[in-house]
Structures are given as structure tokens and as C-alpha cells.
Amino acid sequence: MTLYFIKKKWLRILTFLLTLWILGILIAPLMVISGNKILISISDYLYFFYKPTCHQDPQRSFPIAGHHICVCVRCFAIYLAGLALTVYYYSKKTIKIWTSVRYTLLILPALCDFMLEKVAIYQNIKFVRFGTGIILGIALFHLLIIGTSTCAKPQHRN
Amino acid sequence: MENQRIIISGLLGGTLAAILNSVPVLNFINCFCCLGIMLGGALALIYFDRSLAIREYLNPAIAVTIGITSGIIGAFISLGIEWIMFVNFGHWELELLQKMIENMEDIPEYFEKILIELENELHAGFRWTAILFRNLILMPIFCLFGSLITRTILNKNRIPQG
Numbered sequence: 001m002t003l004y005f006i007k008k009k010w011l012r013i014l015t016f017l018l019t020l021w022i023l024g025i026l027i028a029p030l031m032v033i034s035g036n037k038i039l040i041s042i043s044d045y046l047y048f049f050y051k052p053t054c055h056q057d058p059q060r061s062f063p064i065a066g067h068h069i070c071v072c073v074r075c076f077a078i079y080l081a082g083l084a085l086t087v088y089y090y091s092k093k094t095i096k097i098w099t100s101v102r103y104t105l106l107i108l109p110a111l112c113d114f115m116l117e118k119v120a121i122y123q124n125i126k127f128v129r130f131g132t133g134i135i136l137g138i139a140l141f142h143l144l145i146i147g148t149s150t151c152a153k154p155q156h157r158n
Numbered sequence: 159m160e161n162q163r164i165i166i167s168g169l170l171g172g173t174l175a176a177i178l179n180s181v182p183v184l185n186f187i188n189c190f191c192c193l194g195i196m197l198g199g200a201l202a203l204i205y206f207d208r209s210l211a212i213r214e215y216l217n218p219a220i221a222v223t224i225g226i227t228s229g230i231i232g233a234f235i236s237l238g239i240e241w242i243m244f245v246n247f248g249h250w251e252l253e254l255l256q257k258m259i260e261n262m263e264d265i266p267e268y269f270e271k272i273l274i275e276l277e278n279e280l281h282a283g284f285r286w287t288a289i290l291f292r293n294l295i296l297m298p299i300f301c302l303f304g305s306l307i308t309r310t311i312l313n314k315n316r317i318p319q320g
Contacts, residue, residue: 141311
């Protein structure tokens with residue numbers, strides 16, 4: 001198993017960007033609620049900005065005072081998991097790469113949920129989408145944090 | 159030589175990311191965590207790795223450079239593809255939604271919201287600048303994610319030099 005040494009600078013940048021990203025997602029419906037024309041225009045651009053990253057189906061998104069946030073429940077869960085993981089690893093010095101089986105097991109639930117919805121076994125269960133999104137986010141951001149670790153040295157191998 | 163390899167990798171990855179970001183139907187892949195754009199970054203790094211004479215340890219700087227390069231190149235190619243699509247097919251999302259609504263008796267409320275959003279987008283004067291600005295932020299970020307994740311996978315059994 002390879003042990004990676006985390007460079008805090010990278011994690012700080014990643015945490016900052018993720019926080020901005022999540023704030024952008026949450027702030028758009030609040031701007032609509034405000035009723036201010038300038039803020040509404042900014043929120044229009046925010047919805048437009050996040051559009052390529054997500055289908056933005058209002059029925060599959062969390063609402064804030066009747067207006068959906070900029071991304072769907074699954075995407076939001078992925079980013080939340082990413083933020084939680086970066087904050088968690090901030091207090092750690094090293095990170096171990098997991099086995100391929102573990103990554104596959106973490107990615108599989110979201111993939112199954114996606115496929116089962118596509119073949120209409122069930123439709124739009126928000127907490128399932130949120131849960132599988134969190135698990136997928138952990139796998140993706142774990143790989144990402146290792147990817148940003150600047151100093152990687154193999155300590156021992158199993 | 160190194161720069162040439164980076165640019166070729168960026169072009170290849172950027173083209174894939176742009177196609178998966180802009181071509182209708184294909185761009186639905188991005189609904190799954192921006193996978194299409196990330197694949198562009200991944201392809202760029204894989205191509206760079208394959209072009210090396212020896213499979214050596216990839217440092218993060220090279221993954222970051224290739225990810226961002228492919229994202230920036232992809233942003234411009236994507237704008238070009240979107241422009242070609244718009245010239246040939248118009249605002250296809252808006253037209254598709256309008257056709258769907260024509261055949262419906264009761265129009266769901268969220269359909270109307272999407273329709274208004276798409277119409278606003280169409281009439282926005284800054285459409286192309288806005289798309290380029292969006293692409294120039296989003297595509298480097300997600301291509302970078304793709305190349306960094308690929309770096310982790312490619313480096314799994316490699317030993318760093320020095």
C-alpha cells in the first residue's frame with residue numbers, strides 16, 4: 001500500500017474552491033428570493049454557469065423557499081462529501097491509497113442508482129440519491145486528494 | 159519536446175472534453191458528475207504517459223499542467239462546436255422542450271420554469287461571451303480533476319525518482 005504525504009497548501013486551495021463552489025450552488029435561490037433585479041440577474045447567470053455540470057431538474061434538487069438549488073441532490077452530495085473529506089484530511093499528515101475493490105464498491109451504489117432510475121425500476125428517491133452521492137463523492141475526492149499530494153513516496157507494499 | 163507533447167495531449171483531451179460537453183445527447187454524460195469533461199483530462203494524461211519512452215512516475219505538476227491545458231483548449235473548441243450547433247440546429251434544447259410541451263395537456267410547473275430559463279438564455283446579448291467565460295472556468299477545473307484522478311491510478315505501482 002502506498003502512503004502519500006499530504007501537502008496542506010493544496011488541501012487549503014481545494015477546500016477554498018469547494019467552499020466557493022458550494023456557496024455558489026446555495027446562494028442562487030436565495031438571490032431569486034431577494035427580489036432584487038441585479039441579484040436575480042446574477043442568480044440567472046449562476047444557474048447558467050452550473051448547467052453543464054448537472055441537468056438541474058427542479059424535481060431532483062433540494063428547494064430553498066420554493067426555488068431549486070443550482071445542482072441536483074446527487075451532485076450536491078458529491079461536493080458536500082468532497083468538502084467533508086478535505087476538512088478531515090486537513091488534520092492528517094498522510095493518506096493511503098485504497099484498493100481498486102474498495103473504490104469500485106464506493107462507486108457502484110451511485111452507478112446502480114443511476115441505472116435503476118434509467119430503467120424505471122424506481123424514480124427519484126431523494127435520500128437514496130443523496131446517500132449514493134455522498135459515497136461516490138468520498139471515492140472521487142479521495143482519489144483527487146491523493147492526486148494533489150505533491151510528495152508521494154512508497155513506504156511499504158502488501 | 160516536452161512542451162510539444164503537453165500541447166498534443168491537451169489538444170486530444172480538450173477535443174474529447176469539448177465533444178462530450180457540447181454535442182447534444184453525448185453531453186448527457188456530464189449529468190453523472192461532469193464525467194465527460196473529466197474523461198478529457200484523463201485521456202490527455204494517458205496519452206502523455208503513453209508517449210513517454212519509459213513509464214515513469216508522473217509528478218503532480220505535469221498532471222496539473224496537462225489538465226489545465228486540455229481544459230483551456232477544450233473551452234475554445236467547445237465554444238466552436240456550440241456555435242456550429244446553434245447555426246445549424248438553433249437552440250435545440252428550447253425547441254425540443256417546446257415540441258414536448260405542444261403534445262402535453264397539463265404542463266408541469268417545472269417545465270415552464272425550464273422554458274423561461276432557456277428563453278432568457280437565448281435572448282441574452284452576452285450569450286457567447288458568457289459561454290466562453292463559463293467554459294474557461296468549468297472545463298479546466300473538471301479536466302484537472304480528471305487528470306489528477308488518472309495520475310493517482312497510473313502512479314499506483316510506480317516509484318518516484320529522486
